[in-house]
Amino acid sequence: MSLIKLRTFALVAGLVALQAPAMFAIDGKPPKPHGKVDKQIEQSAGKDDTIAVIVRAGSKKDWSSLLATLHKHHLDVDRIAPQSNAISLSIASNDLAWLEVLPEVASISSDAPVMSAPVSALATLTNTGSGLIRKSELRAVLGLTDSDPTGNGVGIAIIDSGIAPVSDLASRITAFYDFSDGKRGVWTPPADGYGHGTHIAGLIAGSGALAGGQYAGVAPNARLIGLRVLNNQGSGSTSDVIAAIEFAIINKKVLGIDILNISLGHPVFESANTDPLVQAVEAASRAGLLVVVSAGNVGTNQITGASGYAGILVPGNAPSAFTVASAKTQGTVAVNDDRIANYSSRGPSWIDGLAKPDFAAPGQDLVAPAAPGSYLATSYPSLLVSDNSGNKSYIVLSGTSMAAAVESGLLAVALEGNRLANPSGPRITHNALKAFSEYTAFTLHDAAGVAYDRLTQGAGRVNGQGLLKLARSINTAVAVDTPWLTTSVVPYSTYAGLPVPWSQNIVWGENIVWGENIINTNNIVWGENIVWGENIVWGENIVWGENIVWGENIVWGENIVWGENIVWGENIVWGENIVWAENVNKKGGKK
Numbered sequence: 001m002s003l004i005k006l007r008t009f010a011l012v013a014g015l016v017a018l019q020a021p022a023m024f025a026i027d028g029k030p031p032k033p034h035g036k037v038d039k040q041i042e043q044s045a046g047k048d049d050t051i052a053v054i055v056r057a058g059s060k061k062d063w064s065s066l067l068a069t070l071h072k073h074h075l076d077v078d079r080i081a082p083q084s085n086a087i088s089l090s091i092a093s094n095d096l097a098w099l100e101v102l103p104e105v106a107s108i109s110s111d112a113p114v115m116s117a118p119v120s121a122l123a124t125l126t127n128t129g130s131g132l133i134r135k136s137e138l139r140a141v142l143g144l145t146d147s148d149p150t151g152n153g154v155g156i157a158i159i160d161s162g163i164a165p166v167s168d169l170a171s172r173i174t175a176f177y178d179f180s181d182g183k184r185g186v187w188t189p190p191a192d193g194y195g196h197g198t199h200i201a202g203l204i205a206g207s208g209a210l211a212g213g214q215y216a217g218v219a220p221n222a223r224l225i226g227l228r229v230l231n232n233q234g235s236g237s238t239s240d241v242i243a244a245i246e247f248a249i250i251n252k253k254v255l256g257i258d259i260l261n262i263s264l265g266h267p268v269f270e271s272a273n274t275d276p277l278v279q280a281v282e283a284a285s286r287a288g289l290l291v292v293v294s295a296g297n298v299g300t301n302q303i304t305g306a307s308g309y310a311g312i313l314v315p316g317n318a319p320s321a322f323t324v325a326s327a328k329t330q331g332t333v334a335v336n337d338d339r340i341a342n343y344s345s346r347g348p349s350w351i352d353g354l355a356k357p358d359f360a361a362p363g364q365d366l367v368a369p370a371a372p373g374s375y376l377a378t379s380y381p382s383l384l385v386s387d388n389s390g391n392k393s394y395i396v397l398s399g400t401s402m403a404a405a406v407e408s409g410l411l412a413v414a415l416e417g418n419r420l421a422n423p424s425g426p427r428i429t430h431n432a433l434k435a436f437s438e439y440t441a442f443t444l445h446d447a448a449g450v451a452y453d454r455l456t457q458g459a460g461r462v463n464g465q466g467l468l469k470l471a472r473s474i475n476t477a478v479a480v481d482t483p484w485l486t487t488s489v490v491p492y493s494t495y496a497g498l499p500v501p502w503s504q505n506i507v508w509g510e511n512i513v514w515g516e517n518i519i520n521t522n523n524i525v526w527g528e529n530i531v532w533g534e535n536i537v538w539g540e541n542i543v544w545g546e547n548i549v550w551g552e553n554i555v556w557g558e559n560i561v562w563g564e565n566i567v568w569g570e571n572i573v574w575g576e577n578i579v580w581a582e583n584v585n586k587k588g589g590k591k
Contacts, residue, residue, distance in 0.1 A: 109276050151205060154223065155224075157225040165191075179243050183240075193375065205224055286320075426477065429527060485519070
């Protein structure tokens with residue numbers, strides 16, 4: 001989710017209503033959709049109109065049978081998504097009852113609109129001048145040097161509004177397909193009428209050539225595969241995104257795709273277990289792709305300005321995804337002044353209560369190429385930034401979209417670093433990279449010196465220097481349950497001449513694991529066939545029981561007590577009874 005200028009108060013109020021009250025039951029507990037339909041469809045029940053839906057089958061066999069049934073009843077199918085057992089189509093509201101009782105149908109979801117920049121998150125930017133870091137700023141902020149890997153040999157598919165073939169990016173774009181407005185993956189020359197995807201691509205792999213390398217991306221030698229799903233106004237549909245994800249899964253070897261960057265989303269209308277976009281992300285992860293997504297920009301109530309929890313958007317609630325919050329670096333390399341942006345969506349995920357985001361990355365006031373003639377470039381000329389020739393070739397944007405792009409570039413650097421250290425061994429896995437990103441992260445503190453809670457910053461701000469060190473220090477060829485560190489690893493990194501300790505913990509689903517032993521061994525949980533967050537016993541390390549306390553004022557349990565519609569404040573309570581405590585029953589050790 002990117003953050004640009006505020007448009008109108010009316011639009012802001014409209015999206016706040018979409019994000020919060022409509023999704024909350026009167027008793028203050030998360031809504032449980034009736035039967036097989038999501039909350040959006042449930043609210044449209046009884047209306048005499050046609051709605052766009054995504055139907056998911058329970059299995060591959062059920063999917064084939066369901067597809068045959070739909071054709072038999074002469075229903076026009078818009079898209080099929082076999083990797084996710086999903087089918088999108090338009091259907092009369094009156095026929096939903098018939099569709100819902102079909103035994104092959106597991107769930108019916110609205111084909112919800114997706115956006116790269118929710119209107120409620122738009123705000124005026126600051127620090128567009130002297131506060132910006134000069135000379136390869138992104139790599140410097142992440143602790144990377146000029147001699148560190150640059151993503152060579154790594155392919156990153158950007159599911160967004162497209163990529164304009166500007167000089168900083170043209171040589172990096174190796175494929176481009178259009179899925180926007182219902183298109184079926186049509187090959188076209190690279191283009192971007194909105195401008196968001198071009199900015200994302202630049203943060204990931206831009207050369208920075210027009211600015212003497214100053215605005216280079218994190219992985220300037222990575223390859224870019226453009227999968228356009230958003231139109232010239234920055235909007236699209238869930239089925240467009242799923243189609244692009246399915247295309248990436250099927251063609252990952254042909255196109256050389258290692259990473260998916262998805263900096264867009266929509267509010268949560270159902271459990272992650274049935275949400276078709278979440279399930280498409282999970283299918284991509286099972287296929288070996290690293291899926292990086294933005295957390296969302298609904299961390300504050302745009303009317304009152306109060307901070308709020310449970311604003312993670314879809315597909316940021318996908319368990320396997322690398323869900324990224326936005327950090328403000330204050331224009332310095334030093335870490336001690338970094339803050340979490342107020343707009344950055346906090347966890348937990350709505351309905352399921354998953355611990356998200358996973359971590360934060362720099363996402364505030366980042367400069368990357370502007371798409372000439374695009375909506376963003378023409379609508380917000382004050383955000384344009386000059387290159388070395390005085391031309392307005394760049395644009396400054398903020399948001400969790402930008403943070404996700406930074407993380408995608410960093411993963412490309414880590415993949416290359418690991419490959420160079422293990423030329424004949426298997427590639428480092430999705431689970432290991434996610435764990436290493438969390439383990440090496442820095443704990444961020446607010447202006448008063450108080451550490452942000454886990455639902456705000458995840459494991460902390462990502463540390464490129466530390467992640468690369470771990471990626472280079474393991475032997476991926478060793479057997480499970482045997483040591484795999486090839487060199488000793490000291491758990492701190494040096495930024496601006498000062499040592500900064502790593503977090504040294506991992507949020508594994510509902511479990512928090514501490515200690516050096518987490519990374520020393522090729523644990524079974526690092527395998528590709530282990531779903532992130534599965535209930536794994538970690539031996540001597542700490543595994544929390546049914547309840548988790550995040551800090552001193554957040555209590556985790558089975559049910560949600562919200563009080564009023566949503567919590568826009570500092571405290572959030574899980575469980576039917578309010579419990580304020582610093583300790584909690586746990587297994588295997590101390591807090």
